[in-house]
Amino acid sequence: MAPILLWLILVLCLLISVVKYLMGIILKFSFPSSKARKDYTYEPTVSVLMPCFNEGKTVYETIESISKSNYPNEKFEVIAQDDCSADDSYEWMLKAQRDFTNIRIRTGRNEVNSGKARSVCNALQHSTAEVIISIDSDCIFHPDAIRELTACFAEPGMGSVGGRVGVRNPNDSVITAIQTIVYYSAFQLYKIPENWTRSVCCISGCLFAIRRELLLEIEPVIRARHWFGIPVNQGEDRFLTHQTLLRGYGTYINNDALCWTTVPNTLSVLFKQQLRWRRSIVRDFFFTLRTLPQHVWKLHPNTVLTLVLVPLGALVGFLVVVTALTTDPLAWAGPLPLITALGIGAVLTWVIKKYSAREAVAHPLAFAAYVAWTLVSSLFLTPLALCTMDSADWGTRIIEQTEPQEVPVGNINS
């Protein structure tokens, strides 16, 4: 009975995903109304918050790309917050501050390592802008990115807007090729039905715009986040999106607001990144379950289903894979998963090459390895995430010399 139930849940999760992808295709081509109304004359003041930890020279390149934005210079600023990097990141920030004088750049440094979420909050303290854009310090931004994001806030009720994250290094390895395809399909298809109902469940932290008053409202909650007293510093993007939705605002991803990130090109780095993300998913799932009636009452059914079923699929996936491996170990080695992955890979590779040549994947066959990654992901990430919920580090950016310091915050009500 139990295995059947597991399979049922997994099939339901997969079905929801397939339906969302199919809906994404239909909406993308047939329902222009699924896109937000953009007003490019709306030009609020913008603070670009850039928390940084052990990024080295990349942080300079990031600020450089922001400095080339075609948004009116007098209407936006960059606030770069270093989280006690062990490398020369802070020096690069200062150099950028000196070099790119066409825009207002402010740099700051935490006195103790505090994590990304708190670094964003710290940077927020120095902002007075109407719209806050939180970015990752390893991304390169399109000159139109800020304009595209702010234009969406013309729509009443829009709380948070995200951009599309493209891959800078699609052909570094098989791993980056797979991620390119996954990123592209996620933004261009999977998120579209969520866009339709203005209820995107997770806006990427790479490029995250939010109304200032909303962020100020959420900030205390972010600072108070903890896991039995251990501060939660990861998954602030998912959490912020979730909080935006719960406060009755809309969330949206504008695929015309582009930024480019360097995705992990080794298995170990990818594993750490995915573990961090899985932890956020699990944490978010627990939060959703804890406040499920509130979700059902306030949110769109599409959103509730996504918030519940996606993480549930990840949890159940582990059990399903274990069951499958013990009952029919060679099922994964059969031709069907491989052919399916190759088929999807081939189609998406063609689409990417046609519509986003910069991310074109040289070897579409690489996507076949996604089958193996699915196994690894289902088998290892979920149990590991469940067993390391007390982790508070920066994940992939940790280097040996710098041990993350736990920041005791105590009980939420303190």
Next chain:
Amino acid sequence: METSTVSTSPSAAASPAAVAEPKRAPVKQSLHYRLVIALYRIFAIAVLYLVLAGILAYAFVMGFYAVNSSWAAPVILSAVDEKSLDFRDKLVISQQTIEDLKVDSNKLQSGLTEMKKHRGALLELEPELQQAIARERSHNRTTGPELATLDQQKQADNVKTQKVLAQLKEVEANINKDLSAGLITKGDAATQLAALNTAQGAYTDSRIAEILLTDSVLDKTTTGTNSLDVLEKQAELRSEVAQLDVAISVAEKQFQEESRQIDRLRQAIITAKQSPYYLNASGQQRLNFAFVPYDNQANAVAGAPVYDCYLNMVLCHNVGTVKQVFTGEEQAVHPIFKTQIRGFLVQMNLDHAESAKSKTVFLGRKPVLF
């Protein structure tokens, strides 16, 4: 408690200036939370090690069964096993068919004997008939001409007699004249007339005899209807023999075919009785079988030791021996990889009945030396 400093770019400020983050009161982690976290970490470490151990064990089992081929999978055939029941049904039907064929064969054999006897009797009649015909023909050849001669004499005699009888009318008229004249008495006249009638009658008889004689001559010197009747009987006799020959031939072929079918069925039953399913269906006590893949054929010999192991591969102990090997091919699902594989069944003598429930046993030797 984290704090931050912020400096602004030259365009914003003359020199980077520290911006103090709002101070927040440090809050210590409560004892309650510390306890929960400690327990969580202990639990998490235990779970992760368990998962790790599980994955390693799984990988080892997979690798082990990928390279090891000395395993066999015990099979418990129940008394109501579908294949066994089906087998038994077919066996009963085969035996019934044999019995029916035997009855048929016996009937056929009896009929065949009768037909052969009848044929023998008919064949014996043939030469006698031939001899009788030859004898008769020979006799006719002798007596025919004699009778013909006699017939001619008879005809000549009758011609003479006829001439004499032509004179009798005058004699009769004279008698009547003499009587009228009273020369003779009535008695004398009657006596004389009676003599005349007798002579007339003798002539008639002689004519009849002549005609009969002519017929006899005809019979003996030409082929008459009697001869044809005899020949017809001869032809019927031969036809009946030929028909019997055909019937006997058919019956013999049928008999041979049925005998062959009986032999085949008997052979099939003998083979079937060597099947594990027959043994299972007919046996009173539970028998232990095991499926052996062809890769392990070398170890599957009668008398080979059988080992049962913990975790399907280690701490093995001898639990019995192979009793007999069945030659029929079987297909089974690999106990670990769940793929379809080909092999055969063996019967085992198990000292430990529980080993029949193990996922795998090993034939010939322990798989990993202990």
